[in-house]
Amino acid sequence: MARILGIGTATVDIINTVANYPAEDTEIRAIKQRVCRGGNATNTLVVLSQLGHHCTWGGVGVNGPDGQLVLAELAHYAIDTSPCRIWGQGKMPTSYILLNQQNGSRTIVHYRDLPEFSFNDFQRINLSTFNWLHFEARQVAETAQMIEQAKQQYPQLPISLEVEKARPQIEQLFTQVDVLLFSKTFAQYYSHANQAELFLRSIHSQIPRACLICAWGIAGAYALTPTGDLLQSQAFPPTQVVDTLGAGDVFNAGIIDGLCRQQPLAIILTQACQLAGNQCGREGLQLIS
Numbered sequence: 016m017a018r019i020l021g022i023g024t025a026t027v028d029i030i031n032t033v034a035n036y037p038a039e040d041t042e043i044r045a046i047k048q049r050v051c052r053g054g055n056a057t058n059t060l061v062v063l064s065q066l067g068h069h070c071t072w073g074g075v076g077v078n079g080p081d082g083q084l085v086l087a088e089l090a091h092y093a094i095d096t097s098p099c100r101i102w103g104q105g106k107m108p109t110s111y112i113l114l115n116q117q118n119g120s121r122t123i124v125h126y127r128d129l130p131e132f133s134f135n136d137f138q139r140i141n142l143s144t145f146n147w148l149h150f151e152a153r154q155v156a157e158t159a160q161m162i163e164q165a166k167q168q169y170p171q172l173p174i175s176l177e178v179e180k181a182r183p184q185i186e187q188l189f190t191q192v193d194v195l196l197f198s199k200t201f202a203q204y205y206s207h208a209n210q211a212e213l214f215l216r217s218i219h220s221q222i223p224r225a226c227l228i229c230a231w232g233i234a235g236a237y238a239l240t241p242t243g244d245l246l247q248s249q250a251f252p253p254t255q256v257v258d259t260l261g262a263g264d265v266f267n268a269g270i271i272d273g274l275c276r277q278q279p280l281a282i283i284l285t286q287a288c289q290l291a292g293n294q295c296g297r298e299g300l301q302l303i304s
């Protein structure tokens with residue numbers, strides 16, 4: 016099993032399940048409310064930990080009940096949080112989420128007012144103990160420094176990068192990583208097309224040595240190998256779609272898990288879609304064995 020370091024966010028997710036998605040300027044009651052930890056990097060680590068990997072999180076939190084909720088859940092999944100930076104003041108990044116009971120869609124309003132995990136914080140981590148690094152492509156300048164340092168010190172250490180949202184200069188993060196995990200939203204924004212293959216081939220022409228992955232919601236997912244072979248997997252919808260929150264994070268965990276196990280990419284892609292599809296059939300990120 017791999018020792019995996021994930022750098023990125025943890026959030027407090029306040030999830031209101033609603034019978035239907037509301038119209039603007041109306042008032043409705045939630046059927047149910049759940050408050051739990053979320054955040055892309057920590058979601059991915061929570062799944063990886065359940066798949067048997069030793070996971071460590073580098074990110075930011077705050078003193079107080081919200082910060083404790085996050086750390087307690089990560090401790091429950093045996094995730095080492097020792098590198099994280101805990102602020103005395105501020106608010107834990109918080110997502111206010113409407114989960115539509117009709118179709119499992121999730122609509123997220125995110126509020127953040129806390130400094131990001133910095134290059135300084137990252138430099139305190141002893142990278143020699145890890146055999147996989149995973150980053151969220153967030154604050155570009157600092158993340159670029161982290162990736163650069165990791166590659167300089169440990170050129171053999173594989174790095175994956177999750178690219179979910181468009182951010183200025185984000186492409187500068189692509190050149191040094193081994194695996195790029197793109198969202199459909201980013202692909203559509205970047206290539207102005209609704210076609211995963213077109214998008215992946217345009218990235219491949221710039222970054223030919225990386226393994227490129229792109230999740231495509233209910234249409235499954237695509238991968239482009241460094242040799243230019245396009246792979247595709249269907250999605251695996253559950254009998255009833257209950258909760259699509261974090262499907263992309265679960266999918267990413269499936270990809271990293273398969274790569275750590277050195278499985279063939281076509282199999283990895285299918286397994287990751289199966290893992291994410293199963294997830295959509297239940298609430299939360301607790302895997303069922």
Ligand code: ADP
Binds near residue numbers: 236295
């Ligand atoms: P995100 O959560 O980042 O929006 P996607 O919607 O692209 O990510 O979903 C990631 C993966 O989760 C997809 O590749 C697919 O395999 C799976 N998935 C997402 N939505 C569904 C769904 N409704 N039914 C089955 N699988 C799904």
Ligand code: FRU
Binds near residue numbers: 055
């Ligand atoms: C799901 C998620 C939520 C979080 C939000 C942050 O992918 O990580 O858990 O609130 O996205 O953008």
